[in-house]
Amino acid sequence: MNERDAIASGLSGELTAHGHRLLARVYYADTDFSGLVYHARYLEFLERGRSDYLRLAGVRHTELLEGMRGERIVWVVRRMEIDFVRPARMDDVLTIDTRTEKISGARIYMAQEIRRGGETLIKARVEAAIIGANGRPKRFPDEWIAAFMPPVA
Secondary structure (H helix, E strand, O other): OOHHHHHOOOOOOOOOOOEEEEEEEOOHEEOOOOOEEEHHHHHHHHHHHHHHHHHHOOOOOHHHHEOOOOEOOOEEEEEEEEEEEOOEOOOEEEEEEEEEEEEEEOOEEEEEEEEEEOEEEEEEEEEEEEEEEOOOEOOHHHHHHHHOHHHHH
16 A cells, blocks of 8 residues: 555544544553553554644655755654543544644644543643754744644634
Protein backbone atom coordinates (compact mmCIF):
# COMPACT_ATOMS: atom_id res chain seq x y z
CA MET A 1 0.00 0.00 0.00
CA ASN A 2 1.47 3.36 -0.95
CA GLU A 3 1.12 6.52 1.14
CA ARG A 4 -1.79 7.94 -0.90
CA ASP A 5 -3.73 4.70 -0.49
CA ALA A 6 -2.96 4.66 3.25
CA ILE A 7 -4.28 8.20 3.66
CA ALA A 8 -7.38 7.42 1.59
CA SER A 9 -8.09 4.37 3.75
CA GLY A 10 -8.08 6.47 6.92
CA LEU A 11 -4.81 5.07 8.25
CA SER A 12 -3.65 8.64 8.94
CA GLY A 13 -6.90 9.73 10.58
CA GLU A 14 -8.66 12.85 9.39
CA LEU A 15 -8.39 16.61 9.56
CA THR A 16 -11.24 18.17 11.53
CA ALA A 17 -12.55 21.71 11.93
CA HIS A 18 -10.34 22.00 15.03
CA GLY A 19 -7.27 20.00 14.01
CA HIS A 20 -6.84 16.25 13.61
CA ARG A 21 -8.43 13.01 14.82
CA LEU A 22 -6.89 9.54 14.81
CA LEU A 23 -8.28 6.21 16.00
CA ALA A 24 -5.95 3.61 17.52
CA ARG A 25 -6.47 0.23 19.17
CA VAL A 26 -4.66 -0.78 22.35
CA TYR A 27 -2.68 -3.97 21.80
CA TYR A 28 -1.09 -6.36 24.27
CA ALA A 29 2.32 -4.75 23.63
CA ASP A 30 0.92 -1.40 24.85
CA THR A 31 0.04 -2.76 28.29
CA ASP A 32 1.88 -3.66 31.46
CA PHE A 33 1.41 -6.74 33.65
CA SER A 34 -1.99 -5.43 34.85
CA GLY A 35 -3.52 -5.15 31.36
CA LEU A 36 -3.55 -1.34 31.55
CA VAL A 37 -1.68 0.85 29.07
CA TYR A 38 1.86 1.45 30.30
CA HIS A 39 2.32 5.17 30.98
CA ALA A 40 5.14 5.67 28.45
CA ARG A 41 3.04 4.19 25.65
CA TYR A 42 0.72 7.20 25.81
CA LEU A 43 3.65 9.24 24.45
CA GLU A 44 3.61 7.01 21.37
CA PHE A 45 -0.14 7.43 20.85
CA LEU A 46 0.27 11.21 21.17
CA GLU A 47 3.22 11.18 18.75
CA ARG A 48 1.18 9.25 16.17
CA GLY A 49 -1.56 11.86 16.46
CA ARG A 50 0.89 14.72 15.89
CA SER A 51 2.75 12.96 13.07
CA ASP A 52 -0.41 12.13 11.16
CA TYR A 53 -1.70 15.67 11.70
CA LEU A 54 1.50 16.96 10.07
CA ARG A 55 1.21 14.43 7.24
CA LEU A 56 -2.38 15.35 6.39
CA ALA A 57 -1.54 19.06 6.63
CA GLY A 58 1.13 18.50 3.96
CA VAL A 59 4.28 18.30 6.10
CA ARG A 60 6.12 15.00 5.67
CA HIS A 61 9.09 14.08 7.87
CA THR A 62 10.88 12.31 5.02
CA GLU A 63 10.74 15.43 2.85
CA LEU A 64 12.05 17.54 5.73
CA LEU A 65 15.02 15.21 6.19
CA GLU A 66 15.76 15.32 2.46
CA GLY A 67 15.86 19.10 2.64
CA MET A 68 13.41 21.93 2.28
CA ARG A 69 14.46 25.21 0.75
CA GLY A 70 18.01 23.91 0.70
CA GLU A 71 18.20 22.82 4.34
CA ARG A 72 17.17 19.81 6.41
CA ILE A 73 14.51 20.62 8.99
CA VAL A 74 13.70 18.59 12.08
CA TRP A 75 10.79 18.77 14.54
CA VAL A 76 11.73 18.59 18.22
CA VAL A 77 9.52 18.39 21.29
CA ARG A 78 10.63 21.08 23.73
CA ARG A 79 8.08 20.61 26.50
CA MET A 80 5.17 18.31 27.31
CA GLU A 81 2.60 18.25 30.09
CA ILE A 82 0.44 15.16 30.55
CA ASP A 83 -2.51 14.61 32.84
CA PHE A 84 -3.31 10.93 33.31
CA VAL A 85 -7.04 11.04 34.01
CA ARG A 86 -8.10 7.40 33.54
CA PRO A 87 -6.36 4.25 32.29
CA ALA A 88 -6.88 2.61 28.91
CA ARG A 89 -7.07 -1.16 28.67
CA MET A 90 -6.18 -3.83 26.18
CA ASP A 91 -8.50 -3.83 23.12
CA ASP A 92 -9.85 -0.32 23.82
CA VAL A 93 -10.29 1.84 20.74
CA LEU A 94 -8.85 5.27 21.46
CA THR A 95 -9.57 8.60 19.81
CA ILE A 96 -6.56 10.91 19.69
CA ASP A 97 -7.48 14.54 19.02
CA THR A 98 -4.79 17.11 18.27
CA ARG A 99 -5.29 20.83 17.77
CA THR A 100 -3.01 23.81 17.40
CA GLU A 101 -3.32 26.44 20.11
CA LYS A 102 -0.80 28.90 18.68
CA ILE A 103 2.32 29.30 16.58
CA SER A 104 5.05 31.71 17.59
CA GLY A 105 8.27 32.06 15.58
CA ALA A 106 9.77 28.57 15.46
CA ARG A 107 7.39 27.07 18.05
CA ILE A 108 4.00 25.43 17.84
CA TYR A 109 1.80 24.79 20.87
CA MET A 110 -0.64 21.89 20.61
CA ALA A 111 -3.34 20.47 22.84
CA GLN A 112 -4.02 16.76 22.67
CA GLU A 113 -6.60 14.51 24.21
CA ILE A 114 -7.01 10.74 24.23
CA ARG A 115 -10.54 9.44 24.79
CA ARG A 116 -12.33 6.12 24.96
CA GLY A 117 -15.80 6.86 23.68
CA GLY A 118 -16.86 10.05 25.46
CA GLU A 119 -14.51 9.46 28.41
CA THR A 120 -11.30 11.51 28.61
CA LEU A 121 -8.28 9.40 29.51
CA ILE A 122 -5.32 11.70 28.80
CA LYS A 123 -4.91 15.46 28.38
CA ALA A 124 -1.61 16.79 27.05
CA ARG A 125 -0.05 20.08 26.01
CA VAL A 126 2.96 20.00 23.72
CA GLU A 127 5.43 22.68 22.75
CA ALA A 128 7.41 21.69 19.66
CA ALA A 129 9.83 23.59 17.47
CA ILE A 130 11.50 23.25 14.12
CA ILE A 131 15.26 23.47 13.86
CA GLY A 132 17.71 23.43 10.98
CA ALA A 133 20.59 21.02 10.48
CA ASN A 134 22.77 23.41 12.50
CA GLY A 135 20.46 22.99 15.54
CA ARG A 136 19.16 26.57 15.35
CA PRO A 137 15.45 27.40 15.41
CA LYS A 138 13.75 28.03 12.06
CA ARG A 139 10.67 30.21 11.63
CA PHE A 140 7.47 28.45 10.64
CA PRO A 141 6.83 28.90 6.92
CA ASP A 142 3.68 30.90 6.17
CA GLU A 143 2.06 27.92 4.40
CA TRP A 144 2.48 25.83 7.55
CA ILE A 145 0.93 28.50 9.70
CA ALA A 146 -2.07 28.54 7.35
CA ALA A 147 -2.29 24.72 7.47
CA PHE A 148 -2.09 24.47 11.27
CA MET A 149 -4.12 27.52 12.27
CA PRO A 150 -7.53 26.99 10.65
CA PRO A 151 -9.64 30.15 10.38
CA VAL A 152 -11.87 30.77 13.40
CA ALA A 153 -15.54 30.47 12.43
